[in-house]
Amino acid sequence: xxxxxxxxxxxxxxxxxxxxxxxxxxxxxxxxxxxxxxxxxxxxxxxxxxxxxxxxxxxxxxxxxxxxxxxxxxxxxxxxxxxxxxxxxxxxxxxxxxxxxxxxxxxxxxxxxxxxxxxxxxxxxxxxxxxxxxxxxxxxxxxxxxxxxxxxxxxxxxxxxxxxxxxxxxxxxxxxxxxxxxxxxxxxxxxxxxxxxxxxxxxxxxxxxxxxxxxxxxxxxxxxxxxxxxxxxxxxxxxxxxxxxxxxxxxxxxxxxxxxxxxxxxxxxxxxxxxxxxxxxxxxxxxxxxxxxxxxxxxxxxxxxxxxxxxxxxxxxxxxxxxxxxxxxxxxxxxxxxxxxxxxxxxxxxxxxxxxxxxxxxxxxxxxxxxxxxxxxxxxxxxxxxxxxxxxxxxxxx
Amino acid sequence: xxxxxxxxxxxxxxxxxxxxxxxxxxxxxxxxxxxxxxxxxxxxxxxxxxxxxxxxxxxxxxxxxxxxxxxxxxxxxxxxxxxxxxxxxxxxxxxxxxxxxxxxxxxxxxxxxxxxxxxxxxxxxxxxxxxxxxxxxxxxxxxxxxxxxxxxxxxxxxxxxxxxxxxxxxxxxxxxxxxxxxxxxxxxxxxxxxxxxxxxxxxxxxxxxxxxxxxxxxxxxxxxxxxxxxxxxxxxxxxxxxxxxxxxxxxxxxxxxxxxxxxxxxxxxxxxxxxxxxxxxxxxxxxxxxxxxxxxxxxxxxxxxxxxxxxxxxxxxxxxxxxxxxxxxxxxxxxxxxxxxxxxxxxxxxxxxxxxxxxxxxxxxxxxxxxxxxxxxxxxxxxxxxxxxxxxxxxxxx
Numbered sequence: 001x002x003x004x005x006x007x008x009x010x011x012x013x014x015x016x017x018x019x020x021x022x023x024x025x026x027x028x029x030x031x032x033x034x035x036x037x038x039x040x041x042x043x044x045x046x047x048x049x050x051x052x053x054x055x056x057x058x059x060x061x062x063x064x065x066x067x068x069x070x071x072x073x074x075x076x077x078x079x080x081x082x083x084x085x086x087x088x089x090x091x092x093x094x095x096x097x098x099x100x101x102x103x104x105x106x107x108x109x110x111x112x113x114x115x116x117x118x119x120x121x122x123x124x125x126x127x128x129x130x131x132x133x134x135x136x137x138x139x140x141x142x143x144x145x146x147x148x149x150x151x152x153x154x155x156x157x158x159x160x161x162x163x164x165x166x167x168x169x170x171x172x173x174x175x176x177x178x179x180x181x182x183x184x185x186x187x188x189x190x191x192x193x194x195x196x197x198x199x200x201x202x203x204x205x206x207x208x209x210x211x212x213x214x215x216x217x218x219x220x221x222x223x224x225x226x227x228x229x230x231x232x233x234x235x236x237x238x239x240x241x242x243x244x245x246x247x248x249x250x251x252x253x254x255x256x257x258x259x260x261x262x263x264x265x266x267x268x269x270x271x272x273x274x275x276x277x278x279x280x281x282x283x284x285x286x287x288x289x290x291x292x293x294x295x296x297x298x299x300x301x302x303x304x305x306x307x308x309x310x311x312x313x314x315x316x317x318x319x320x321x322x323x324x325x326x327x328x329x330x331x332x333x334x335x336x337x338x339x340x341x342x343x344x345x346x347x348x349x350x351x352x353x354x355x356x357x358x359x360x361x362x363x364x365x366x367x368x369x370x371x372x373x374x375x376x377x378x379x380x381x382x383x384x385x386x387x388x389x390x391x392x393x394x395x396x397x398x
Numbered sequence: 399x400x401x402x403x404x405x406x407x408x409x410x411x412x413x414x415x416x417x418x419x420x421x422x423x424x425x426x427x428x429x430x431x432x433x434x435x436x437x438x439x440x441x442x443x444x445x446x447x448x449x450x451x452x453x454x455x456x457x458x459x460x461x462x463x464x465x466x467x468x469x470x471x472x473x474x475x476x477x478x479x480x481x482x483x484x485x486x487x488x489x490x491x492x493x494x495x496x497x498x499x500x501x502x503x504x505x506x507x508x509x510x511x512x513x514x515x516x517x518x519x520x521x522x523x524x525x526x527x528x529x530x531x532x533x534x535x536x537x538x539x540x541x542x543x544x545x546x547x548x549x550x551x552x553x554x555x556x557x558x559x560x561x562x563x564x565x566x567x568x569x570x571x572x573x574x575x576x577x578x579x580x581x582x583x584x585x586x587x588x589x590x591x592x593x594x595x596x597x598x599x600x601x602x603x604x605x606x607x608x609x610x611x612x613x614x615x616x617x618x619x620x621x622x623x624x625x626x627x628x629x630x631x632x633x634x635x636x637x638x639x640x641x642x643x644x645x646x647x648x649x650x651x652x653x654x655x656x657x658x659x660x661x662x663x664x665x666x667x668x669x670x671x672x673x674x675x676x677x678x679x680x681x682x683x684x685x686x687x688x689x690x691x692x693x694x695x696x697x698x699x700x701x702x703x704x705x706x707x708x709x710x711x712x713x714x715x716x717x718x719x720x721x722x723x724x725x726x727x728x729x730x731x732x733x734x735x736x737x738x739x740x741x742x743x744x745x746x747x748x749x750x751x752x753x754x755x756x757x758x759x760x761x762x763x764x765x766x767x768x769x770x771x772x773x774x775x776x777x778x779x780x781x782x783x784x785x786x787x788x789x790x791x792x793x794x795x796x
Binding site: 001002003004005006007008009011012013014017040041042043044045050053054055058059060061062063064066096097099100103107108109110111112114125128129132134196197198225226238239240241242243251253254257258260261263264265266267268269270271272275 | 399400401402403404405406407409410411412415438439440441442443448451452453456457458459460461462464494495497498501505506507508509510512523526527530532594595596623624636637638639640641649651652655656658659661662663664665666667668669670673
């Protein structure tokens with residue numbers, strides 16, 4: 001019989017995108033849908049970056065180097081230096097989005113049956129990459145009560161087995177918005193050193209920290225051989241469609257292995273490398289405006305949420321996500337109901353059920369993730385809808 | 399101990415790129431190197447495609463749909479219809495190059511330990527994708543004596559085991575340039591139907607057929623559920639750096655599984671989708687000029703090769719590669735020697751040792767692949783070098 005693979009079966013459908021048909025149906029009915037469900041920023045891509053692509057002259061759109069254009073990697077060194085991250089062009093492999101950097105990390109460091117520890121809730125697509133690499137995700141739970149702080153070291157110790165080979169840390173965190181402190185990063189360092197683990201650091205939201213400063217895994221002295229930075233320009237410069245990221249490590253063996261995966265797919269996309277290179281030359285204060293805008297949105301959404309009876313939203317220190325606990329029975333049912341059976345003056349809101357971000361069954365049933373990627377007016381409109389919805393929802397719990 | 403993965407170890411370094419340091423050293427010494435080693439065409443990317451990207455206005459470089467822009471997929475339907483391939487936009491997933499289409503196919507259809515049969519010599523990166531998917535490549539040998547025609551059906555039957563789940567056919571073939579006939583494609587159809595196998599069809603060079611016509615795997619009536627087309631615009635429009643390909647199948651279960659892999663990596667690169675969309679509107683006769691140019695080059699290189707004593711080069715029917723048997727002891731040694739220890743009036747030539755394209759150890763030791771991606775003058779210059787080199791090479795065999 002002609003059958004698809006088991007991994008094809010096991011591969012999870014995107015938990016964020018599964019509600020899309022319901023949103024489309026709502027729009028067809030004439031309902032306005034506020035999209036707080038995905039991390040697609042509305043912030044404009046810097047014009048000088050878009051212009052750099054427009055103005056780039058070439059005769060042949062050639063393969064770039066498998067590690068990415070050398071000129072871009074050289075330029076990135078300055079960007080990282082500016083973030084106190086000391087790397088050379090040869091320690092950087094330009095990837096097709098942060099996604100490919102994650103896949104390269106899993107492939108180069110982990111074998112079938114190996115285990116990777118990830119504090120949950122976590123970015124749902126880690127599951128997909130784990131299935132592609134035939135790797136087992138071992139979640140340890142963080143809690144909305146602590147604002148999703150790093151779980152205590154004992155929880156890591158309990159989860160570590162002889163099969164454990166890595167920990168993933170996403171900082172600032174998607175989906176929680178939590179910004180790990182220098183102390184928490186130091187804790188992670190101690191764990192990976194003690195147990196000889198890799199530390200995969202997804203720092204897609206590095207620039208968006210509203211409380212305190214960002215501690216990169218690359219700052220951890222003495223853990224250089226352990227750390228693999230999985231980076232992307234998608235959120236930084238509102239350039240998600242470019243599909244440009246970076247795989248960075250000082251571990252030569254890992255870098256050499258990742259380079260072989262990079263060679264097999266020939267090269268990263270050419271065009272957005274031009275965009276990424278131009279982005280490094282943006283004025284010093286470029287992030288100030290963007291950050292101020294996101295901070296305003298965060299303050300708005302957190303305030304609105306906590307003002308609703310029965311709702312709790314810890315104040316996220318970074319990224320552009322907030323997690324909220326709602327007085328509901330089931331976030332999957334609720335988010336579908338919002339699109340299918342509810343409107344508030346012809347409007348509704350699309351949220352991401354938190355269940356998709358937890359690996360442990362049953363967790364996240366009364367939580368949702370909100371991406372504050374819309375302007376304050378739209379956020380207020382969305383919060384008006386949510387507030388009205390929570391009063392009407394048949395599955396409301398007290 | 400902190401160790402990379404076994405698959406990281408097993409992953410082959412690119413056989414085509416491993417000679418690069420020797421080429422760089424030769425250039426530093428002032429030697430001109432003719433690059434016949436890689437499939438990077440010198441043909442200009444159509445100006446109207448490059449212009450389409452330059453003229454595309456946007457405010458935000460957003461993620462595209464995980465399956466690629468709908469407008470592009472709709473447009474592609476016309477392109478395929480023009481090639482007698484009947485598909486709908488929903489049967490197409492735009493991929494990051496043909497590479498990702500191959501990876502999606504392996505991941506969606508094959509599990510760890512499954513076997514895929516590939517006539518050798520074959521595109522070396524299939525090995526890399528097989529290792530990523532933990533799949534075993536079972537080569538069956540084709541021979542330079544027959545111009546690399548499809549091996550007899552008995553050879554397939556002998557290679558098939560209960561673990562066999564797919565056959566890969568690259569048509570026209572990289573590295574041999576062989577164009578499979580309608581009868582040979584029919585043979586493959588009979589095999590996949592009889593043994594319930596998938597047929598992965600890599601048709602990157604569809605447009606470049608110089609003798610006879612192209613039979614797509616998508617033309618095989620009654621095998622619709624079995625066929626997965628892995629396509630790319632890289633060679634077609636000389637747009638390798640764009641990293642745009644396509645995964646196409648009428649098998650709904652396979653398509654749905656592949657879509658989950660596509661969702662995990664969010665979207666294909668945006669920019670080159672614009673380029674690809676514009677390419678479908680190129681004038682009817684666009685390929686005539688390119689094809690005529692490649693045919694002239696092929697005629698030149700094949701004639702020059704066969705005129706050298708002890709050299710045999712079958713006439714390739716398609717793509718832009720030729721395989722030649724040389725009177726040498728070891729193609730790896732010879733190709734390195736060409737760069738390291740030889741020059742002809744300050745010039746030399748870089749070739750791909752055929753060993754990298756064979757899976758069976760020992761095969762291809764007296765064969766090289768030549769990519770005729772340079773103009774006729776350069777090809778003649780390169781052939782002058784090769785002719786002189788074969789007379790001087792210490793490892794010459796009669």
